[in-house]
Amino acid sequence: MHDRVLSGKQAINELYRTAYYGRPKGDTLELTLVEAAYLLYRKKLDIELDGRVLGFEDLFTEASKRQRYFELKYIVYRDLRERGFYVQSGVTDFRVYPRGGHPGKTPAKSFVYVRSERIPMPLSDLVPWVSAAENVRKQMILAIVDEESDLTYYEVKKVHPKGKTAMIQLSGDLIRATFLEDRVLVWDAASSQYLHQNGFYGKPLDDERLQLSLVESAYLLDLGLIRIMDSGTGNNLEIKTFSSLASSIDPDFLRKYGVYADLRNCGLVPKTGFKFGTHFRVYAGIVSTDKISHSEYLIHAITPDHLFMLPVTSRAVRLANSVRKRMLYAVRDREKMMYLDIGRIKM
């Protein structure tokens, strides 16, 4: 035994044929350590090591020395089995069969990856897992084990949000605005109303004036709809100058702006997600501001080298779900924007 437990022909009949434990290899049944520990716990197996019969404590202690994250994997394996799923080990930690299905009858439904809440998870691990699962049409599931061995399951998938808000049009003069300390003000009542009602831009300062956020201002400037005067110099700002001013106020400006512009171009309306601790809350269904629908998404703009601190991710997803929104992470993937949807699921 190193990290496999071997069982004889009888085991194939009793353990594999009835409940799909292990993998038959010729006349023997090969069990992983978690399978062996679980079968020992269920008293369906005796295990010998160097001629000595191992108790559960011995096997568990031994296995946790031989296999990294053995305890975590055991906790997840046991949970899935006790919920009635057939589970096989694979390239991913576990392949899980759909209810009513089993190896040989149906393909697996999900790929399950086990992580400890304590270990930060790089986006660069996650994306290949999601892509691999997507390529073979499996559900990608993260099973996260916390400090007290509680388990939370998350489904991760790529999504392509789309919305119904038309691109804003302008006939006539550019709208005049001023860049103050860290936000932009539109002074004129008609323009303020127009921007706010067509596309839900900005927030009224009062009944005449509109405050635009930095990303909103940049987008409207990029579309050529407004001109923004710098209150310091009195000059109109080019998009480049505006971007660098905005970046000096908000170091994440460019990353956020990339996501903002992509979402607007897809007909969505992103507004600040401050109250939810994310970059944006995003509306898919706004046609006019008379009827503002519930926002569907919370979206956070991350970098390709992002590390998910799992307690933080857990909080973000939990909060999003508690207000009936999906939590998405947006990251630039070559020339396109990729949106990863992370949601809690019940197995």
Add this chain to the structure above:
Amino acid sequence: MHDRVLSGKQAINELYRTAYYGRPKGDTLELTLVEAAYLLYRKKLDIELDGRVLGFEDLFTEASKRQRYFELKYIVYRDLRERGFYVQSGVTDFRVYPRGGHPGKTPAKSFVYVRSERIPMPLSDLVPWVSAAENVRKQMILAIVDEESDLTYYEVKKVHPKGKTAMIQLSGDLIRATFLEDRVLVWDAASSQYLHQNGFYGKPLDDERLQLSLVESAYLLDLGLIRIMDSGTGNNLEIKTFSSLASSIDPDFLRKYGVYADLRNCGLVPKTGFKFGTHFRVYAGIVSTDKISHSEYLIHAITPDHLFMLPVTSRAVRLANSVRKRMLYAVRDREKMMYLDIGRIKM
């Protein structure tokens, strides 16, 4: 005018005596820039600069050049005034009078500090504000302005959580446990049950064995109730060795343990707050595990040099309040533990 606007005797009667704008200085009324801008918006004032009458746009642009965070302060001042409060400028950004009260009649009720969501707030700013307010029995309020000029008010106060869970006792042998890869297992069914039922320690692995978290194990070891064998060496671990092993698994271990032990010593039961993205969820009312009450607090252990990233804080508080818990931040303050309660309030 630099950052004050001066008004004559008539103003004292019309602006101060009726609605407590500004501060009378001899025969003149001194107005801050936000007061002046608000009165201009309300069309109760004309303002001249170098002989020229200023419009709202001129004053606002000028004021935002002269005073840092002018726009933020204006947004908060306007909001408080429109909600019907009398507001005065003070050492804090604003002193706010209780409903029905006003300067000269009643003392102020709250000290309000204005911050932008974008600017991280050091704990070392916050603590003196809270202490100063506490010393004169005022409510300390943070007004946070987000990117789109939306406002959220938070009340911050020191609290002293207390619970009803008695200290665990042991008659007989020490409880035997093993330190595996990153958690501790109690193998014996009676001990497992005893620990779990008396003080809600650990989480059952199955019907016989109990898993203890690192902080739980350290606390029980410190109390002299268990002995923990290292699965690698077979030796029993001293608390010092255990702590340094635990710190190598979880770099925050010592900070978390300080808070854990303090809470346990106060009769509270802290369990992991992973699902909420905080260090602990904390129960005040557990007498036995037959009846587990709702957990009252989410508690995060921070360092004295902690910087509150306001979007993150906002999320933590919002999530805590959405599950009817208080969000507390615990920090060592000389020899004691200080708990800061941050909660959203409606003004």
